[in-house]
Amino acid sequence: MSTKLTTSVWTTWFIWVTAGEFAGFLAPAVVGALTSSGPxxxxAGVAEGAVLGAAQCLVLRRIVPRLNARDWIVVTALAAGFAWAVVLLAVHYGEPLGTLPLAVLVPLSAVAGMGVLLSIGIGQWLVLRHHVDGAFRWVWATAVAWCAGLIVFTAFTTPLWQPGQPAARIALIGALGGLLMAATMAAITGAALARLLGRPDM
Incomplete structure (x- = not known):
């Protein structure tokens, strides 16, 4: 694949997926500013996943015509909801979990973290494996992408979020952090997609 065509694949994915994830993330960003209700x-996380999955399908259907868009969107939405549930459970039970011995806490945290990072990749792999050879590499690519995206989000929002801020400011900071997270995730998964498919014609 030439450098020029690889860039075309990456650019198409980057634009659509950044926009889709940013739009989807507005749901939990706004909801989180208004309520602390876990359910x-x-x-809201499920809605985020559905919007992200739909945006990804706009690109994937051009190069994987037989890809089932409904299945892709559903697994992405459910995986996103699962990831949010794991994170919220960890936050809710953070104090009692902190009293556990390190020998228990470290493996438990590792399992929970891997579950969050791998959930979307595994869900999407279940659909992609029917159409692309070596599709399991997508699981690891998305895990790396989401890990990087979450690091960027945390680095941006943590210094800016302060106790007692208006809900509108909290939501705005979260939305901007979400945009940076979306762009980071889209950039990495876009490169992985171009490499995995080996198909520049998008």
Missing amino acids: VLVL
């Missing part, structure tokens, strides 16, 4: 936040 509502999980539902």
Whole structure:
């Protein structure tokens, strides 16, 4: 694949997926500023995943015509909801979990973290494996992408979020952090997609 055509694949994916994830992330960003209800936040996470999956399908259907868009969107939405549920459970039970011995806490945290990072990749792999050879590499690529995206989000929002801020400011900071997270994730997965498919014609 030439450098020029590889860049075309990456650019198409980057634009659509950044926009899709940013639009989807607005749901939990706004909901999180208005309520701390776990179930509502999980539902907002499901909505985020559905929008992200739909944006990804706009690109994937051009190069994988037989890809089932409904299945892709559903697994992405459910995986996103699962990831949000794991994170919220960790936050909710953070104090009692902190009293556990390190020999228990470290493996438990590692399993939970891997579950969050791998959830979307595994869900999407279940669909992609029917159409692309070596599709399991997508699981690791998305894990790396989400890990990087979450690091960028945390680095941006943590210094800016302060106790007692208006809900609108909290939501704005979260949305901007979400945009940076989306762009980071899209950039990495776009490069992985171009390499995995080996198909520049998008």
